[in-house]
Amino acid sequence: MGEEGRKLRYAIIGAGMAGILAAIKLKQRGEQFTVFEKATKIGGTWRENRYPGLTCDVPAHAYTYSFEPYPEWRSYYATGAEIQTYFEMVAEKYGIMPAIRFGCEVSGLVYDDSRATWTLTLASDEKVEADVVIVASGVLHHPRLPEIEGLDSFAGPAFHTARWDDSAPIEGANVGLIGCGSTGVQIVTAINKVVNKLVHFQRSPQWIMPVPQFDYTDEDRAGFRKDPALMDAIRYSDDYIGAIIRFTDAITDIDGPKMAEIEEICRQNLETSVRDPELREKLRPDYRAACKRLIYSWGYYEEVQHPAVHVETGRIARVEPQGVRMEDGTFHPLDTLVLATGFQADRFIRPATVSGQGGATLDEAWKVRPSAHYAMTIPGFPNFFMLNGPTGPVGNFSLIDIAERQWDYIDQLIEELRAGRARAVVPTAEAFADYEQRRIDAARKTIFASGCSSWYLDDEGVPASWPWSYDAFAEAMAKPVMSEFEFAS
Ligand code: NAP
Numbered sequence: 001m002g003e004e005g006r007k008l009r010y011a012i013i014g015a016g017m018a019g020i021l022a023a024i025k026l027k028q029r030g031e032q033f034t035v036f037e038k039a040t041k042i043g044g045t046w047r048e049n050r051y052p053g054l055t056c057d058v059p060a061h062a063y064t065y066s067f068e069p070y071p072e073w074r075s076y077y078a079t080g081a082e083i084q085t086y087f088e089m090v091a092e093k094y095g096i097m098p099a100i101r102f103g104c105e106v107s108g109l110v111y112d113d114s115r116a117t118w119t120l121t122l123a124s125d126e127k128v129e130a131d132v133v134i135v136a137s138g139v140l141h142h143p144r145l146p147e148i149e150g151l152d153s154f155a156g157p158a159f160h161t162a163r164w165d166d167s168a169p170i171e172g173a174n175v176g177l178i179g180c181g182s183t184g185v186q187i188v189t190a191i192n193k194v195v196n197k198l199v200h201f202q203r204s205p206q207w208i209m210p211v212p213q214f215d216y217t218d219e220d221r222a223g224f225r226k227d228p229a230l231m232d233a234i235r236y237s238d239d240y241i242g243a244i245i246r247f248t249d250a251i252t253d254i255d256g257p258k259m260a261e262i263e264e265i266c267r268q269n270l271e272t273s274v275r276d277p278e279l280r281e282k283l284r285p286d287y288r289a290a291c292k293r294l295i296y297s298w299g300y301y302e303e304v305q306h307p308a309v310h311v312e313t314g315r316i317a318r319v320e321p322q323g324v325r326m327e328d329g330t331f332h333p334l335d336t337l338v339l340a341t342g343f344q345a346d347r348f349i350r351p352a353t354v355s356g357q358g359g360a361t362l363d364e365a366w367k368v369r370p371s372a373h374y375a376m377t378i379p380g381f382p383n384f385f386m387l388n389g390p391t392g393p394v395g396n397f398s399l400i401d402i403a404e405r406q407w408d409y410i411d412q413l414i415e416e417l418r419a420g421r422a423r424a425v426v427p428t429a430e431a432f433a434d435y436e437q438r439r440i441d442a443a444r445k446t447i448f449a450s451g452c453s454s455w456y457l458d459d460e461g462v463p464a465s466w467p468w469s470y471d472a473f474a475e476a477m478a479k480p481v482m483s484e485f486e487f488a489s
Pocket of ligand 1 (some may be wrong): 057316
């Protein structure tokens with residue numbers, strides 16, 4: 001707190017990766033904050049998703065907070081359960097657990113301009129005041145269920161991957177799996193050998209980028225404990241960060257040599273890995289690699305060739321009590337139906353209602369598309385900061401790194417409030433409009449807009465993402481342009 005400063009009250013919404021980060025950073029500053037978490041545990045996406053095969057396709061040593069490396073990872077890519085353990089360990093270690101209110105869903109937020117204060121309403125109807133709101137509510141947390149006739153009539157367990165039913169028959173059972181995104185692909189590689197039959201309903205095939213997976217030995221872990229620089233060497237290696245930089249260069253220069261290289265690696269992977277020519281053609285996408293989120297996998301092509309797996313490329317007509325009927329009349333009898341059909345990617349903090357200056361609502365501000373100035377702040381919503389908000393970088397990066405960089409930017413804006421130089425900060429409408437137009441123009445030229453369906457696209461078909469390079473993102477996050485903000489005193 002500066003000489004003239006005031007003690008701010010912070011509300012952090014969500015105790016997943018980004019909320020834990022904000023809490024740690026505020027605690028280290030000696031600030032007064034509360035984390036509101038709707039569930040009974042921390043972890044966000046890693047708490048919600050427990051499906052077989054769940055692995056983060058960012059190398060484990062790059063998927064940690066930069067200030068808290070973790071020597072204990074079992075393998076190059078970590079399982080979801082291990083990552084959940086990591087976040088629980090970090091939250092305990094940094095002493096933020098007492099500041100988290102569990103079972104506290106925030107259902108509404110209203111800004112009072114005269115007092116520069118937010119009032120949060122909890123699902124219990126309790127009201128809480130805060131000066132600064134940090135929205136860390138995640139992106140992919142509202143399952144999208146497919147609109148398929150008869151889905152409710154299925155006699156066995158039918159559930160979304162983020163609501164995994166541990167009692168559902170998998171071993172020795174006939175399992176149907178609808179969806180072929182990162183989630184569906186990982187599930188194939190995990191259950192193909194234990195089921196009796198796995199029918200993988202694939203509406204669109206995926207390009208697969210081959211990556212290595214290997215276990216760390218006890219000796220490796222001892223080495224990491226002794227010399228943390230060994231972990232940094234992985235995090236900042238050419239294999240990871242170098243590849244990310246090349247990837248973002250490629251998606252923004254779609255006819256350039258780096259994209260051609262990615263496409264060729266994926267094509268070669270398909271040609272050389274899938275032996276049966278009929279299956280190979282079923283698995284061949286008709287759109288460009290990296291248009292949908294590129295799938296990094298070390299085992300999918302091998303595992304999908306297992307005799308228990310049948311890739312069904314026909315159109316589903318309806319779900320019946322005993323299985324799935326295809327439009328050509330084929331019937332697949334099933335015991336369990338798994339819906340790997342993705343998420344509603346435009347929700348963010350919603351369904352909570354948010355009312356900013358002059359009573360303007362977030363739904364109105366986001367009528368065309370969810371967006372925010374550099375993905376973090378919104379005109380008309382002062383002292384309201386989003387981590388991993390709309391139009392931030394998406395792709396195959398560590399969202400932890402993205403959130404840390406965003407925090408550094410946000411923290412510099414909040415410093416104006418802490419130091420007492422302003423009571424409220426909000427981006428100007430002009431600065432945001434300029435940013436958003438440049439973003440949209442650039443996004444339309446990325447590989448994500450090259451002709452495929454994906455959750456990256458908004459209702460108008462514009463990729464809802466950061467459309468420039470990783471380096472440009474790092475540079476933009478290093479320091480906010482203060483003239484793009486109004487500071488009210
Ligand atoms: P997704 O990428 O949105 O994929 C949904 C799948 O369901 C697609 O194959 C889609 O087909 C299919 N689908 C949807 N409705 C359908 C219907 N009515 N009939 C038939 N098929 C239907 O969802 P996701 O796989 O859950 O992945 C979402 C995101 O989560 C990923 O892109 C990634 O960002 C993240 N994720 C990350 C990891 C990781 O390792 N880091 C792992 C899992 C997930 P179409 O393609 O034809 O639309």
